Amino acid sequence: MTLSRHSSALPPAGRHELILGGAKSGKSRTAELRAAAWLAAAPGREATLIATALAGDEEMAERIRRHQAERAARVDALRTVEAPLDLPGALRIHAHPERLLVVDCLTLWLTQCLLPPAGDGLDKAGWAACEAQLLAALRDSASPVVLVSNEIGLGVMPMSREARACVDALGLLHQRVAALCERVTLMVASCELRVKGAQ
Known part of the structure; x- marks a missing residue:
């Protein structure tokens, strides 16, 4: 495993990366760096962030607004779409060979599927079907995806x-998801620890 700080390299088109980390570990910012590097590498490229957060209370709503403003300041060409529940559908709709997709984040998506703020979540069979749809969307994706x-x-x-x-x-x-990714990165205090894949 290799430890590096703020690397912005991205796997080739059609390859995926999973970025894991604790709270405030730098994982979202690292994903934005991947998007910035993708956009800068060739003319005509696009990058879309698929946001999965739901504002269940005012504190979360403010957190989402802050993240949106910070993303816009760092990577102004990074378009955002909201997909708090149908993440597999969003991956399929927005996939394109010249578009990087950034999913932020899987944790919120899973929580909203299994423990929604109001009502019952998916049962075991429902979750298995939903997970299978996500994995199929990743396998089929024409876009490189950073999750x-x-x-x-x-x-x-x-x-x-x-x-x-x-x-x-x-x-x-x-x-x-890691089994479908060329690269897996663990973020620790804003430093990248390569878990899978080349530097």
């Missing part, structure tokens, strides 16, 4: 059954 997600499996096991099920589901999702 951001929280590494939450290193801490204390949650107390509730529902939270434990989410932690397990996210860990398994990470494994399955």
Whole structure:
């Protein structure tokens, strides 16, 4: 594994990367650097961020607004679309060989599928079908895709059954997504630790 700081290199078109990290580890900013590098590498390229967050309260709404403003300041050509639930559909709709897709993030998408703020989440069979749709969209994607997600499996096991099920589901999702990615990067204090793939 190789440790580097703020690398902006991107795998070739059609290849994917999974960026994992804890809260405020620099994972979203690193994904934005990938988008900036993609856009700068050749004329005519596009980059689209697929945002999965839902504003369940005012604090989250403010957090989303802040992230939107910061993204616009750092990579003004990075277009944003909202897909809090139908992430597989968004990946299929927006895929194009000259467009990089950035998913931020898998953790919120999974949580909204399994533990939505209002109403019941997907059961085991429903989640399995939804996960399969995401993996198929990644396998079929004409776009290179950079996926951001929280590494939450290193801490204390949650107390509730529902939270434990989410932690397990996210860990398994990470494994399955990583198998489809040429590169997996772990962010630690804004430094990149290469877990899979060439530098």
